[in-house]
Amino acid sequence: GAGVSQSPSNKVTEKGKDVELRCDPISGHTALYWYRQSLGQGLEFLIYFQGNSAPDKSGLPSDRFSAERTGGSVSTLTIQRTQQEDSAVYLCASSSAGVNNSPLHFGNGTRLTVT
Amino acid sequence: GESVGLHLPTLSVQEGDNSIINCAYSNSASDYFIWYKQESGKGPQFIIDIRSNMDKRQGQRVTVLLNKTVKHLSLQIAATQPGDSAVYFCAEKRGFQKLVFGTGTRLLVSP
Numbered sequence: 001g002a003g004v005s006q007s008p009s010n011k012v013t014e015k016g017k018d019v020e021l022r023c024d025p026i027s028g029h030t031a032l033y034w035y036r037q038s039l040g041q042g043l044e045f046l047i048y049f050q051g052n053s054a055p056d057k058s059g060l061p062s063d064r065f066s067a068e069r070t071g072g073s074v075s076t077l078t079i080q081r082t083q084q085e086d087s088a089v090y091l092c093a094s095s096s097a098g099v100n101n102s103p104l105h106f107g108n109g110t111r112l113t114v115t
Numbered sequence: 116g117e118s119v120g121l122h123l124p125t126l127s128v129q130e131g132d133n134s135i136i137n138c139a140y141s142n143s144a145s146d147y148f149i150w151y152k153q154e155s156g157k158g159p160q161f162i163i164d165i166r167s168n169m170d171k172r173q174g175q176r177v178t179v180l181l182n183k184t185v186k187h188l189s190l191q192i193a194a195t196q197p198g199d200s201a202v203y204f205c206a207e208k209r210g211f212q213k214l215v216f217g218t219g220t221r222l223l224v225s226p
Contacts, residue, residue, distance in 0.1 A: 004158075033214065042204060042218040043159070056213055091158050101147040101166055104214055106158030 002026070004107035006092050012113045013082055021077040021110045025094030033093045033104060034067055034077050043091065049075065082114045127223045134192040136220045138205035143186060145207040149214070150179060150190045153202045162190070162203075192222075200224045 005024040013019050025032050034046040045059035049069045060066070064082075069075040079086055089111050093104035128134050140148070146167040151159035165172045165179045165188075172179050178191040188205050202219045 035216075043206075043216040045213050045215065048213045050211055059213070093158075101164075101208070103149050103161040103164055105161065106151075108156070108158045 004092055004094055004105055006090075006107035006110050008110060009108065010111045010113075012115060015084060015114055016081055018078065018080045019082055019112065021079075021090050021092075021112070023075045023077070023092030023094075023107060025073065025075070025092070026105055027073075029094035029096055029105075030072060031095040031104075032069055032075050033095075034075070035091045035093065037089045037091055037109070039088075046077070046090075079112075082112075084114045087112055087114045124218070125221045125223065127225065128195050130195060130197060130224055130226050132195055134190075134195045134199070134222060134224075136190045136192075136203050136205075136222065138188040138190075138217055140186050140188060140205070140207045140217075142207060142209060142215075143183075145209045147208040148179070148181060148188050149206045149208075150177075150188075151204045151206065151216075152199075153204065153219070155201075159204060195222075195224050197224045197226055 007022045011019055030051045032049045035043040036046055037043050047060055047067045048056040064080045067077045089109040091106055091109040093106040095104045096102040149164045150162040152162050153159045163174045163177050163179050165181050170181050176193045180189045192199055200223055202221050204216050204219045206214050206216045208214045
């Protein structure tokens with residue numbers, strides 16, 4: 001079946017502009033994660049949606065970052081007033097419903113470059 | 116804070132050798148661990164997982180060992196191939212809480 005899909009695959013934006021990154025999780029997966037990966041670095045947790053529970057936003061680096069998940073499926077990560085330090089690959093992942101020990105399946109990410 | 120780390124940032128091996136990638140974790144309450152492989156330009160790919168009630172799990176050419184006493188996790192790759200060259204991440208999780216990743220180890224396989 002289809003995996004996690006992210007769009008766009010690449011985004012170049014000017015400093016100060018807003019950007020929206022989209023994630024389509026695997027059908028039926030109710031857990032959805034956003035991570036950020038800077039060049040040559042590990043994965044930095046941003047936000048986690050689990051079913052109808054309140055999202056875990058503890059990883060969002062500033063109030064310029066926000067995410068929503070509509071209808072329990074598609075998620076959008078929004079970065080307002082982008083800064084050069086926001087340049088990174090933004091990865092989305094999803095995992096099975098109601099199972100706390102199941103692997104995350106990742107998309108290929110959106111590479112964001114802020115000029 | 117809690118962290119997951121790796122002992123070696125880069126591991127170089129010859130094709131056909133066995134590879135061992137190590138990971139230390141600090142949250143003794145973590146009950147689920149995963150190894151991921153990430154190739155350039157792609158998202159992390161699931162390799163193998165292990166729950167805290169096990170100390171060893173085998174897959175195809177890969178084995179994960181978990182030592183809860185010293186909070187250590189390792190990934191063994193048998194007969195390493197050039198296609199195994201990638202960055203490998205361990206990750207830990209507790210219940211329904213978020214998955215936390217280590218910084219990664221780059222595996223370089225020479226023909």
